[in-house]
Amino acid sequence: MKNKSKNLYLIIGLYLLSMSTIFLSCIREEALNTEADIVSIKIPKDLLKRTPIIEDTQIICNMDVNADLTSLAPEFTITEGASIMPKSGTKLDFTNPQIYTVTSQDGKWQKKYTIKCIKTETANNFHFNFFKEGVMDENNPDNKFHIIYEKIDATNTLDWSSGNKGYSILASGKAPEEYPTSFSENGYKGGCAKLVTRSTGPLGAMFGSPMAAGNIFTGKFKLNIANALKSTLFGIEYKHEPLKLTGYYKYKSGKEYKQFTDSDGNKISGGKVLDIKDECSIYAVFFEITDGVEHLDGENILTHKNIISIAKLENSVESDDWKKFDIDFKLKEGKSIDSEKLKNGKYNIAIVFSSSKDGDKFNGAVGSTLYIDEVQLISKKQ
Amino acid sequence: MRKIIILACLLGIISFSTQAQNDRNNTINKALEKGWTIEVKAGLSSGGFSPIPLPREIRSIRSYSPGFNALLECQITKWIGSKAKWGISSGLIIENKGMETKARVKSYHTEIINGKDKVSGFWTGNVKTNIDATYITIPLKANYKLTDRFKISFGPYFSYLLDGTFDGEVSNGYLRVKNPTGQKLSFENGKSAKYDFSNDMREFMYGALLGCSWQSFKHLSVFSQLSWGYQSIFPNDFKTISFKMYPIYLAFGLSYNF
Incomplete structure (x- = not known):
């Protein structure tokens, strides 16, 4: 009689163990990032009139009237693990807007940003x-x-x-x-x-x-x-x-x-x-x-x-x-x-x-x- | 409300069975002689609807509460052969399967819904999920007596969803609209958004049961039963939540044997 109830406790115990294993143990390795954002942009302060605001898919930089737009090398920070083309720090001609493409860490997602440097x-x-x-x-x-x-x-x-x-x-x-x-x-x-x-x-x-x-x-x-x-x-x-x-x-x-x-x-x-x-x-x-x-x-x-x-x-x-x-x-x-x-x-x-x-x-x-x-x-x- | 109804049924059956104990009629006696047994079981179950394994989107489970899930089963068993070691049983189960979880997720595909309007996207942040489903289930079990008092049972079950809720809210994070590079909608400082997929829940489900019971008194047994769903709570064509969630519940209860 006692043995039998022991069996029962054992079975119940095993059940509980298996349940808790299923629900608690399996937090898996974090997946690679899927986002592809420009988080910040850096342009020499003396060339800027206002702090650039990063909007959803564009960044407008209000430039000083004397700034030379033909050779600017903005630097970016982007979502962790993502990559950006052209690369951060590349010298480009911003007389016309430039388009940058950010690719997510997992390589599956891309986001295009238009960067405009304007003198208003x-x-x-x-x-x-x-x-x-x-x-x-x-x-x-x-x-x-x-x-x-x-x-x-x-x-x-x-x-x-x-x-x-x-x-x-x-x-x-x-x-x-x-x-x-x-x-x-x-x-x-x-x-x-x-x-x-x-x-x-x-x-x-x-x-x-x-x-x-x-x-x-x-x-x-x-x-x-x-x-x-x-x-x-x-x-x-x-x-x-x-x-x-x-x-x-x-x-x-x-x-x-x-x-x-x-x-x-x-x-x-x-x-x-x-x-x-x-x-x-x-x-x-x-x-x-x-x-x-x-x-x-x-x-x-x-x-x-x-x-x-x-x-x-x-x-x-x-x-x-x-x-x-x-x-x-x-x-x-x-x-x-x-x-x-x-x-x-x-x-x-x-x-x-x-x-x-x-x-x-x-x-x-x-x-x-x-x-x-x-x-x-x-x-x-x- | 559903829980209250089930609880009322449960109490009703317990009082009925107490009554029945006093005046068992001839039909039952005759059935018993021919190898039939009838049981009424009442129990509570806990468990959850869980993706197996947990998807990588889930970064942590902040809280989990199985809630109060009632189970009510009427079971008829036909014992086979002179030794009556093996038996086959079926019957009817009315059961709740519910849970409430709070999890932290990363890039979890979901949809925020209100009426006909919806915004779908990828959510990073807190998700609260509340599931409360009532099923009517037909089990089909093989039974085996290990000893006179201890038996195990196993077999498939077929469930029909009588009433179900699957809702919750997202908070403390952000939704990327449509895809991970879409507009970022931040829900900070206690702002939350609700979702509700109650109408998308799967109606028919099947799975497996594995149980055991131990006869403590002449008419009373304690039982335990694991119910493992083979199908996700949502149909296969439901893509809003990217992973499958299988119901896995373990019940404990008392069984009255006629």
Whole structure:
């Protein structure tokens, strides 16, 4: 009798042993890395005007006006074990953008980065025409959206940034025209920018971004889903004292205004329908760059202490025809412009257009549409 | 809820069997004389749905909880020959198979789903998986009596999924959209995203059972049974999770022998 119960304990013991072996013992050797990212880029500091931001598949380096672009040897750090071609430290001519290919440690994945070295110094009056560069990366179905750019001079161009890259995650298979920001042929003169507030569907809601306002701005975009407001990095170097922002716009509010964030900043799940019209936003912010503040973002673009002056359209109107706007920069109280800093490129300009004024808080009407064209930034003659 | 139902059934059967002990009827007696035995078993099982071996994507298992998995079995055995050493049995099992695991993974293929929308990609970070499945199972077992009181049994089983949940969330890491070089979506500071593959679970499954029981009293035995699934929890055409997960559960319980 005793023996038999011993047998039973033995069998139970063996079972338990085998179970624990299966579940606990077999953490296997780590697989080789599959990622292929550029983690950092190094270019001599005296050639750079701003710290380069590594976006998803591009790096834009704002170069000093005197920098020689024909022979630059940027150095990179990349994902552990990955390789890069051309090699880090290779001298290349950056008069035109260069493409680098990073191959993952396991050799199975490749990522292409476009590296642009640009000089954005403009004349004191700058005219924005909104040209279409084409569709970004036509081979990649995730990136089928328009890039809109400006010609600074014969060789330098400036891309407008938008939140399209973030929208692309939720917009698999959508045509460029279905993105929040796109190019339209029907401008005031030639082509223009077309900004539409789009729904991001239930998945977007889950990511905390129930809608995406069309936006276009000077600066960079680096997706941050933890805080969508921090994805927009506003501002590019500007060496003039801005006086006016003028241009033409055409705006229609979407049908149903929904509020997803209340006045206290709390999220409203599913949104609350309000009986109001949506409004667009058109503004430019001139701000000083200081240590660690080379850009403003969606959280502080109108409130940051570095802001020197703001030009903001206060009462936008709905219309089927183009309307002119002509807004003055208003100096913030106690602020002035230091001519030495201005000469040294210590100020940025952020020009921002959005199809929903409170789109950054996910309040607005899906369908709100803003057309923007022939924008001029008028500055003081030196 | 399912667990509560099973528990209620279980209690019902225990009280029924206690009742039955008092007034065993002639039919059972007759069946016994012809080499048939009937058992009602109730037990608890623990185990998990595990890939074998663990895929390289799994870097560490941070926690594992088998949960409370009830098992209820009605078994009829026909003993063969005059010695009745060998017998063949079948019946019906209603069982839960569940677990909750927290693991740290690297480049694990998954899909974040909400309604019709989904984002697929490769996740590096924490994954919490919750599985709770209820099966109705038909076993087919060969039984062998090692002694009068101790018997072992083995054979295949066929299961049908009555109700199943396979969901969880990812946190503290990042998703590379579509492929390992896609956009990087970071989920930091407690931000998480949910996934739910409940509707993709395999309905029919088979596997093997290996069990033993020891008759402690005239009508009462203790038993143990290992149930090893030969098929993954997901059908073969389900590619979202790149590895197979096999149910492996070990039950302990009491059996009432009529």
